[in-house]
Amino acid sequence: MSMVAEHAKWPKENDIIFSLSERAQAAEKELGKDKVINATIGALMDDNGKLIAMKTVYDQLKNLPNEEISAYASIGGQPAYQEAVKKVCFKGNDPEGYIRVVASPGGSGAIKLAMYNYTNENDVVLVSDWYWSPYGIIGEETKRGVENYALFDESGNFNIDSYSEKFTEILNRQGRIFTIINSPGNNPTGYSLSDEDWDKVLDLAKEAAKDKDKKIVFLVDVAYIDFVRDDDASRKFFKKFGNLPSNILTIVAFSMSKGFTAYGMRMGAAIGISSDEDITEEFYYSLMHSCRANWSNCNRGAMAVLSEIVADDKKYEEYEKEKNSYKDMLLVRANAFVEGAKECGLEILPYRDGFFTSIPCDNPMKACEELAKENLYLVPLKMGLRFAVCAVEESKCKKAPAIIKEVLDRI
Amino acid sequence: MSMVAEHAKWPKENDIIFSLSERAQAAEKELGKDKVINATIGALMDDNGKLIAMKTVYDQLKNLPNEEISAYASIGGQPAYQEAVKKVCFKGNDPEGYIRVVASPGGSGAIKLAMYNYTNENDVVLVSDWYWSPYGIIGEETKRGVENYALFDESGNFNIDSYSEKFTEILNRQGRIFTIINSPGNNPTGYSLSDEDWDKVLDLAKEAAKDKDKKIVFLVDVAYIDFVRDDDASRKFFKKFGNLPSNILTIVAFSMSKGFTAYGMRMGAAIGISSDEDITEEFYYSLMHSCRANWSNCNRGAMAVLSEIVADDKKYEEYEKEKNSYKDMLLVRANAFVEGAKECGLEILPYRDGFFTSIPCDNPMKACEELAKENLYLVPLKMGLRFAVCAVEESKCKKAPAIIKEVLDRI
Numbered sequence: 001m002s003m004v005a006e007h008a009k010w011p012k013e014n015d016i017i018f019s020l021s022e023r024a025q026a027a028e029k030e031l032g033k034d035k036v037i038n039a040t041i042g043a044l045m046d047d048n049g050k051l052i053a054m055k056t057v058y059d060q061l062k063n064l065p066n067e068e069i070s071a072y073a074s075i076g077g078q079p080a081y082q083e084a085v086k087k088v089c090f091k092g093n094d095p096e097g098y099i100r101v102v103a104s105p106g107g108s109g110a111i112k113l114a115m116y117n118y119t120n121e122n123d124v125v126l127v128s129d130w131y132w133s134p135y136g137i138i139g140e141e142t143k144r145g146v147e148n149y150a151l152f153d154e155s156g157n158f159n160i161d162s163y164s165e166k167f168t169e170i171l172n173r174q175g176r177i178f179t180i181i182n183s184p185g186n187n188p189t190g191y192s193l194s195d196e197d198w199d200k201v202l203d204l205a206k207e208a209a210k211d212k213d214k215k216i217v218f219l220v221d222v223a224y225i226d227f228v229r230d231d232d233a234s235r236k237f238f239k240k241f242g243n244l245p246s247n248i249l250t251i252v253a254f255s256m257s258k259g260f261t262a263y264g265m266r267m268g269a270a271i272g273i274s275s276d277e278d279i280t281e282e283f284y285y286s287l288m289h290s291c292r293a294n295w296s297n298c299n300r301g302a303m304a305v306l307s308e309i310v311a312d313d314k315k316y317e318e319y320e321k322e323k324n325s326y327k328d329m330l331l332v333r334a335n336a337f338v339e340g341a342k343e344c345g346l347e348i349l350p351y352r353d354g355f356f357t358s359i360p361c362d363n364p365m366k367a368c369e370e371l372a373k374e375n376l377y378l379v380p381l382k383m384g385l386r387f388a389v390c391a392v393e394e395s396k397c398k399k400a401p402a403i404i405k406e407v408l409d410r411i
Numbered sequence: 412m413s414m415v416a417e418h419a420k421w422p423k424e425n426d427i428i429f430s431l432s433e434r435a436q437a438a439e440k441e442l443g444k445d446k447v448i449n450a451t452i453g454a455l456m457d458d459n460g461k462l463i464a465m466k467t468v469y470d471q472l473k474n475l476p477n478e479e480i481s482a483y484a485s486i487g488g489q490p491a492y493q494e495a496v497k498k499v500c501f502k503g504n505d506p507e508g509y510i511r512v513v514a515s516p517g518g519s520g521a522i523k524l525a526m527y528n529y530t531n532e533n534d535v536v537l538v539s540d541w542y543w544s545p546y547g548i549i550g551e552e553t554k555r556g557v558e559n560y561a562l563f564d565e566s567g568n569f570n571i572d573s574y575s576e577k578f579t580e581i582l583n584r585q586g587r588i589f590t591i592i593n594s595p596g597n598n599p600t601g602y603s604l605s606d607e608d609w610d611k612v613l614d615l616a617k618e619a620a621k622d623k624d625k626k627i628v629f630l631v632d633v634a635y636i637d638f639v640r641d642d643d644a645s646r647k648f649f650k651k652f653g654n655l656p657s658n659i660l661t662i663v664a665f666s667m668s669k670g671f672t673a674y675g676m677r678m679g680a681a682i683g684i685s686s687d688e689d690i691t692e693e694f695y696y697s698l699m700h701s702c703r704a705n706w707s708n709c710n711r712g713a714m715a716v717l718s719e720i721v722a723d724d725k726k727y728e729e730y731e732k733e734k735n736s737y738k739d740m741l742l743v744r745a746n747a748f749v750e751g752a753k754e755c756g757l758e759i760l761p762y763r764d765g766f767f768t769s770i771p772c773d774n775p776m777k778a779c780e781e782l783a784k785e786n787l788y789l790v791p792l793k794m795g796l797r798f799a800v801c802a803v804e805e806s807k808c809k810k811a812p813a814i815i816k817e818v819l820d821r822i
Contacts, residue, residue, distance in 0.1 A: 001657055001687055001689055002693060003626050003658070003685075003690050003693065003694070004528050004529060004693055004694070004697045005528060005529060005530060005531045006531070007531070008528040008529070008700070008701075009697070010696060010697060012692065012693075013696070018486075050478070051481060053477035053478050053480070055477075058477040058480065066464035066466075067461070067462045067464050069472070069676065070463075070469070070673060070674060070676075071454070071462050071674060071675050072453075072454065072674045072675055073675055074429065075426060075429075104706075105677070105706035105707070106706065106707055108703075108705075108706055108707035109706045112704065112705050116419070117415050118414065118416060118419070119416060120416045120417070120418070134703060134704075134707065137700070138703075138704045138705075141700060141701060141703075142704075215414050247414070249414045262481060263482060264479075264481050264482050264484055264708075264711030264712060265480065265710060265711075265712065266706060266707075266708070266709060266710050276412055278412055278413075279412060279413075279414050281423065282413060282415055282420075283414070283415070285421060285422075285423040285424070286415045286419045286421060289548070289552060290419075292519075292548050292549075293545075293548050293549045293551070294519075294520070294523050294549075294552070294705055295515075295516040295517065295519060295523070295677065295706055296516070296517055296519035296520075296545065296677070298677060299676060299710055300676075
C-alpha cells in the first residue's frame, strides 16, 4: 500500500553522516573523548569538541528587538540584507554588471532555487566527481540528473580537459548547461580553484557562448569562502564574472552557515550576476516565485544579524577578528593533518582551504567501518573518505593519517 | 533574451499585499495613524499598530544557549520538537492511529511538502473558492492546478453539495485527490467548519475510499487554530481522522507563525495521520527527501523555543495566558466589525475564528482603490475584500464596515 505519487518514492534512508556522528558520540561517552576521533561533523568545533557559536553573532541576535525577529520578511529578503550579502561575499571584489540577491534558507536553498529555475526536467547538471552529495538529491527530487568530470588530473591539478569535455558534450546535447563549482574550500576535498583555473573555465564558456542559442549557467557555491588562507586573494575571481556575454549567467550561492556559525538559522542567498539587466531581473522574479512556492520567506532575525553587523564598522571588525581566530585554528589543524599524511605516506587530495580534506580509497564503506573499530569516525564518499578538520583538535589531526594509512593498507 | 527554463517564466509581479501595506504606512506617516485604517497586515498588531511579539516566546528564544540556535537540526526536525508539535496542535485530541511529524519552514513549507509528494504533474488540487492564494502559487510552481468548490451555500453554511460534486469529479478523473481545507479560522473568511461539516466531508471520503484504487489526501491547514473562541471544542475534529481507511491520508499543516507570533522565524510542520503504519513511514521518508532537496533542515532555535515552552508546565501556562489575552483582544475586534457590519447593513461572510473577515463584492480591485481614497486599506481578492481584524484596533473595526458599505454602494 502506497499513497505518495510515483515521483515521490524514495528508499527509506536516514542520513549517513548523522548516523555516524551519533555512533561517534556514543563511543565518546563510553570510552572518553580523548580516545575517539570524531571527524564526521561539518561544523567548527572547539578543542573540547563543543560547537563554536561566535559571540559577536549571537550577541547581535539576542540584542535585536523582538519585532525584528518576529515580523515576516519580504519574499526576496530584506533590502538591507541583500546589500549586506554583497558586501560580505565580495568584500570589494564586486563583478561589473547587474547583480540581484534573493534570500534563501542556507546555501542549500540557494542551490535549489538556481537549479530548479535554470534546468529542465531530465537535464543533467555538471559537477565534479568529488562532490557534496545533496547536489544530486536536489536534482533528483525534480528529475534532474548529475554528470561528473574528474576534478583532478594525474598531477593533482584542476582537470580542465575533463571539465571541457563534459561541458561541451552536455551543452551540445541540451542547448543549455548548469554547472556547479564549489570553490574555494571545496567540500569534500578542500581544493580551491586558482585564478588560472577559473580563467580556463571561463575561456571555455566564452568560446561556447559565441553560439547565442546556447545558455550557460555557473552556480558557484562559496559556502566555505570565509575560511580561506587569504580573504582578499580568494575573492579576486569574482571580478571575472563581470562583463561576460549575456548568455552566461553566474549565480553565487552564499551561506551564513559557516562564516557566521549560523548553521541552524538557515540563512543564505542566491546572487545573480549578468551583463544584461533583463537577465538579472528575470533571475529575481523567477527565484521569487520559487521562494513563495517553497518556503514563502526566510528567517528575518538571521537577516537582521548580518545587516546590523555589516552596517556597523566596529561590530564588523569585531566579528572579523573573532572569525579570523577560528580560521587560524582551522589552518593549524589542516596543516597538522597534511603534515601527518606526509609523514606516514598517506595519499590525500590537495587541500587548500575550508572545513574538509579527503583521502581517495577503494571500498570507502568498508574502510569507514574498519576505522570505526579504531575509534576514528569519518564520512564515506563514493571515491574515498572525508575527514572534517573543522571538528577535530590539532593533535588528533596530526595522528589520524597514520591510523587511516594503517587501516587502508590492511583492508 | 531569457536564461531561465521555460517552466520558470512568470510575470514580474511584486506581492500585492506588501505593496498595499506600504501605501497604508505611507498614508499613516502623512496623515497620522488615527486617520488611516490599515487592514492589510496578516499579523497581530497592538492598538497602536505595533507588531505583537509574545514576551514568553522571545524571552525563551533569548535564553537559549547559543549552540542550541547555531547547530544544524535533523532533517525531519528535532525529536523534542516533533513531540511538542503534536502536543500544542492536538491538545489531547490526538487521532487514533500512526502519526509522524516532519519539520518545515512555516505552514507554507508544510503545504509545499504535502502537495508536491501527493500529487502528480497536471493534477489539480481542490480548494474552496475563497482561498489563500499561495495554494495556487505552490501548485503552479510544479505544474499543479487548482479547482474550486463554493465554500458557502445560499444560507451561508458550508456547501457540502458543491464540495461533494467537485470532490467526486476530480477523484474519478485523477484516481487520487488532494484537497486543502483551511479551518478553523479560514483565511480569508474567518469561517470554521463545524463538527457536522467535518462529518459530511469525511462520510463522503469514506464512501469514496471503498474503491481501494482511489487515493484521498486531506491537507488540513490549521494556521489559525490558536485564535479560536474555544480551544478545546475547536480541536475535537482531529479525533475524526483516527481509524480512517488506509487510502485516506490526513496531513495537518502546523505553523508557529500565528500561535507563537513567530512569523519571521519560519517554523512549522507537516503531521501525517494514517491507520496504516506503512503509510506514515512512507510519508516521513518522502517528505524528508523533499526537505533535503529544498532547504535541508529548519530553524533549530525556533524548534527549541517550542520544545522548551511545552516541556515546562509553568512556561506553557504563562505562554497560554499571554496568548489568550491577545485572543480576547482579537475577539473584541472581530465582534466590533461584525456588529458594525450588521448596523450599517454590510454583507460579510460568516466569521467564526481567526485573523480575517471577508466582504463579497464585484470588482474588488476597484473597491480597494476607492477605499484607499478614504484611507482604508485592505486586500482585494478574486471575489471580494479581506479585512484583517488582527491588525486593526476595536474602534476602527467598528467604523470600517460603514465606510466599506458607502464605497461599495457608490461604485
